[in-house]
Amino acid sequence: MGIEFRGVGKTYPDGTVAVADFSCTVPSHRTLALVGSSGSGKTTLMRMVNRMVDATTGSVLIDGRDVRDLDKVALRRSIGYVPQAGGLLPHRRVVDNVATVPILNGTSKTAARAAAMDLLTVVGLDHSLAKRYPGQLSGGQQQRVAVARALASEPNILLMDEPFGAVDPIVRRDLQDQLLQLQAELGKTIVLVTHDIDEAFRVGDEIVILKTGGIIAQVGTPQEIVAAPADDFVRDFVGTDRAERNLKTVDIDGKQVVVDGDDRPVGVLR
Amino acid sequence: MTWLDLNRDLVLDLLGRHVRLAVPAVLISVVVAIALGRLAWRWPRVGTVVLGISGLLYSIPALPLLIVIPVLLSVPLRSETNLIVALAVYGTALLAGTAADAFRSVDERVREAAEAMGYSRTGLFWRVDLPLALPVLVSGIRVVTVSTVSLVTIGALVGISSLGSLLTDGFQRNIREEVATGVIGTMMLAIVLDLAIVAIGAALTPWQQRRTKKQKVVTA
Numbered sequence A: 001m002g003i004e005f006r007g008v009g010k011t012y013p014d015g016t017v018a019v020a021d022f023s024c025t026v027p028s029h030r031t032l033a034l035v036g037s038s039g040s041g042k043t044t045l046m047r048m049v050n051r052m053v054d055a056t057t058g059s060v061l062i063d064g065r066d067v068r069d070l071d072k073v074a075l076r077r078s079i080g081y082v083p084q085a086g087g088l089l090p091h092r093r094v095v096d097n098v099a100t101v102p103i104l105n106g107t108s109k110t111a112a113r114a115a116a117m118d119l120l121t122v123v124g125l126d127h128s129l130a131k132r133y134p135g136q137l138s139g140g141q142q143q144r145v146a147v148a149r150a151l152a153s154e155p156n157i158l159l160m161d162e163p164f165g166a167v168d169p170i171v172r173r174d175l176q177d178q179l180l181q182l183q184a185e186l187g188k189t190i191v192l193v194t195h196d197i198d199e200a201f202r203v204g205d206e207i208v209i210l211k212t213g214g215i216i217a218q219v220g221t222p223q224e225i226v227a228a229p230a231d232d233f234v235r236d237f238v239g240t241d242r243a244e245r246n247l248k249t250v251d252i253d254g255k256q257v258v259v260d261g262d263d264r265p266v267g268v269l270r
Numbered sequence B: 001m002t003w004l005d006l007n008r009d010l011v012l013d014l015l016g017r018h019v020r021l022a023v024p025a026v027l028i029s030v031v032v033a034i035a036l037g038r039l040a041w042r043w044p045r046v047g048t049v050v051l052g053i054s055g056l057l058y059s060i061p062a063l064p065l066l067i068v069i070p071v072l073l074s075v076p077l078r079s080e081t082n083l084i085v086a087l088a089v090y091g092t093a094l095l096a097g098t099a100a101d102a103f104r105s106v107d108e109r110v111r112e113a114a115e116a117m118g119y120s121r122t123g124l125f126w127r128v129d130l131p132l133a134l135p136v137l138v139s140g141i142r143v144v145t146v147s148t149v150s151l152v153t154i155g156a157l158v159g160i161s162s163l164g165s166l167l168t169d170g171f172q173r174n175i176r177e178e179v180a181t182g183v184i185g186t187m188m189l190a191i192v193l194d195l196a197i198v199a200i201g202a203a204l205t206p207w208q209q210r211r212t213k214k215q216k217v218v219t220a
């Protein structure tokens, strides 16, 4: 079942058509990566799921139910949300940030905090950080807290809006690995917004590449998109012609070494 | 020294009255200003008008205001209520703009994330917006407190007792020590209340202290 976008459109009050007509299904337990250039409507689409934005046309369905028939606040509490950098509550300690939604849902503070401590371990954070305020953490640590917070209410759905966009590439890779590992265990239905195609390829089961106006340039698995870019826009976006995407093998002492377009080694073919 | 020694009970009594006039006036100002500030933040157009009017109120001279309020509210001219309302009008006028700024100072990313997590409207106000507006709000409340404490003395001109009575009486009877006691007493009260607000503000915003401490360590 999962999430279904059924012919959704969004025109903002000022007349901006952020999304014209978008249809797509995210099967349960799968990760959909929405990629596209700035202003292509990724955030708008993702926000339709938890009704931070209401579609002006069409509808979004979760397990077959139109989100518009659900109570906004209850809906949001049932969906894990990982904001962009800077979305933690700066006035709450790390442990209380993580415990926020369970407490809103009526779980006792002690129980919610105990569960929050376990979640910190799950996302690889030391318990010594629990008593800190978000401002006392590094950007990478903050986003780990944000992931833990989103998982706290044990939601089936996770929405992530450029969750790792503001951290440096090495930390970003760490966080992506962590997410993949968590996803292998938890099997959430994830909508991840990113403008980083490599992140989309690493994390997404299915990729939607968007043009301005929420127009789908191509939908497919990472492999399908790399193998057969639909048009020049996708080719350009994916960087099909970039050196690091054009690999070939060279024979070195009997080993098949894979090199990129600049002849730099990438690995060995087995 | 001798004057103060002889009149200790009088001065303490007037100090008590001064506090009982200033503190309620400040509290009312804070509540009304937060309401107006919130309104102005939520509906900027209405806000411009409301803040404009409240700014105008501040320019009403004190004595006429003290004569108009009893007529409007049918309270006695010399009642403490009269002065408290007048002071609350000035306090609100002084604070409403700052309150609007305080709500504007809240990081939009934080608000949106909180909303997306499932805070209700009221929850968002009490548990996110208000606490995060506190640092700016507290700076405004300090200004209002100091200004209110000094304005209380004006009540003495229409016969509402406070440390200001020492000024009117001291001038009339030409007792310099009495005037000095009035002036210094008022200033000290303002300083003490200001320090109290700083302390309360710090206690209510522990995340702020931590951050400044950390920044200090980093720059050191």
Ligand SMILES: Nc1ncnc2c1ncn2[C@@H]1O[C@H](COP(=O)(O)OP(=O)(O)OP(=O)(O)O)[C@@H](O)[C@H]1O
Binding pocket: A012, A013, A014, A016, A017, A018, A036, A037, A038, A039, A040, A041, A042, A043, A044, A045, A195
């Ligand atoms: N509240 C709003 N009012 C008016 N226009 C908006 C609003 N929010 C977004 N837009 C416009 O809608 C379009 C899509 O915005 P959206 O935020 O969905 O893009 P995005 O793909 O997430 O971009 P980015 O990568 O920069 O985050 C843009 O043209 C944007 O300017």
Ligand SMILES: [Mg+2]
Binding pocket: A042, A043, A044, A193
């Ligand atoms: Mg966006």
